[in-house]
Amino acid sequence: MSQLTLHSFTSVYGPVQSWRFGRSLGIDPIGPVSICSFNCAYCQLGEIEYRTNDRQLLIPTDQIQRELQAFDPWDVDVITLSGSGEPTLALNLGEILTMVKAMTAKPVVVLTNGTLLANPFVQQELAIADFVSVKFDAISTNQLNRVNRPLPKIDLVNLWASLLQFRQKYPGRLGIQTMMLTPWTEIEQAEYITLMAELQPDEIQLNTPTRPKPLQHHLDARGNHTATPDYPVQFLKPVQPEVLQMFADRVESSLTIPVSSPPLDR
Numbered sequence: 001m002s003q004l005t006l007h008s009f010t011s012v013y014g015p016v017q018s019w020r021f022g023r024s025l026g027i028d029p030i031g032p033v034s035i036c037s038f039n040c041a042y043c044q045l046g047e048i049e050y051r052t053n054d055r056q057l058l059i060p061t062d063q064i065q066r067e068l069q070a071f072d073p074w075d076v077d078v079i080t081l082s083g084s085g086e087p088t089l090a091l092n093l094g095e096i097l098t099m100v101k102a103m104t105a106k107p108v109v110v111l112t113n114g115t116l117l118a119n120p121f122v123q124q125e126l127a128i129a130d131f132v133s134v135k136f137d138a139i140s141t142n143q144l145n146r147v148n149r150p151l152p153k154i155d156l157v158n159l160w161a162s163l164l165q166f167r168q169k170y171p172g173r174l175g176i177q178t179m180m181l182t183p184w185t186e187i188e189q190a191e192y193i194t195l196m197a198e199l200q201p202d203e204i205q206l207n208t209p210t211r212p213k214p215l216q217h218h219l220d221a222r223g224n225h226t227a228t229p230d231y232p233v234q235f236l237k238p239v240q241p242e243v244l245q246m247f248a249d250r251v252e253s254s255l256t257i258p259v260s261s262p263p264l265d266r
């Protein structure tokens with residue numbers, strides 16, 4: 001991590017345009033070093049620099065508050081906690097959410113990989129958010145290891161059990177975000193639909209990587225970094241939009257749950 005990156009870090013960034021949430025102002029509670037319990041093969045942050053499942057105090061809440069105040073009157077559709085890794089790893093997550101809700105009436109979204117949902121404190125803190133979008137990319141251990149590359153102690157059975165438990169308790173809107181790196185087989189699609197029927201999220205977002213993956217962490221990767229950034233990247237082959245749309249249609253017609261996928265011309 002260069003001195004330049006350390007000094008240019010701001011905890012509030014954007015707004016960025018998101019096909020899922022509209023104009024979104026980002027809050028990064030993680031900091032200049034990317035930290036996550038996953039190291040997803042498609043991660044926009046590049047290879048995760050520090051992998052952990054332990055919560056820590058990373059960016060002070062008053063710093064975030066100061067930087068958020070500068071965006072008053074928040075001409076955006078949502079305020080999203082995401083940034084340089086897994087936001088539930090921030091020990092002050094609940095404090096940050098409470099502070100944001102007190103400052104603005106904008107809906108607050110948290111994007112999470114769900115690996116800390118077994119922690120009752122994390123569940124309580126997330127309950128402050130209006131919308132929690134949980135990553136669920138894998139229906140088998142092989143897929144989890146290939147796509148999300150989790151820490152060794154994370155397993156799919158526990159991830160699923162804690163997600164079901166969170167669904168029962170969470171009073172806000174629960175979304176599932178699923179990234180497809182390759183088209184899924186008939187069996188995988190049917191299994192996914194069975195799981196979603198059990199979970200009953202409020203909505204499902206199906207996605208495929210459409211932007212190149214940086215080889216190293218760059219702070220501008222938190223937002224909509226361009227298709228041709230001036231740093232080394234890896235191009236991932238996305239699933240054809242028509243294939244994604246067919247799966248989205250199948251999921252939606254099987255369940256009474258809205259399913260969205262990126263627009264075909266994206």
Ligand code: SF4
Pocket residue numbers: 036037038039040042043044045048084085086112113135
């Ligand atoms: S969970 Fe998110 S931040 Fe973590 S590695 Fe995956 S895409 Fe990157």
